[in-house]
Amino acid sequence: MIHKATEADILEIVGRGYLFHQSDDAASCVPYDPESVVDFTMNCIDNGVFLLSDDGMIAGTVVPMFYNASFYVMVEQVWFTPTGDKGLLARFEEEAKALGARALYLSHFHHKRLNVMQRFLRARGYTPHEHLYMKAFSDSTNNRSGN
16 A cells, blocks of 8 residues: 655655665665665655555655746655555656646666666656766765764
């Protein structure tokens, strides 16, 4: 069953967050921080949407486009469905529209099941828009918190 996350779901989300982190190649350079997961989750609950299914989750916030402040988009920031989507994306689309989004940006890991994800998204009307690249800096002084 899919439902909007609340504070009561925090411990479950922290646990799923750990599993999601372990499935990400970035785990080797980005340590898992449960407190950050709590803060992120509360931000999505307060300023966007965070949905949970039986074992999956998807979350994001609505923001204006850079070149047109009246055109709002939902930007997915977490999408984890270890045993399949099971309607999570469709519900996320509904929530995005209800929050005033006119489009939805999604991402997925490049290395895992790339062809499956591309077919899944294209079958639902999504088209490639941008590619994300990540470069981890080895210099530990690049820490915004100053630690």
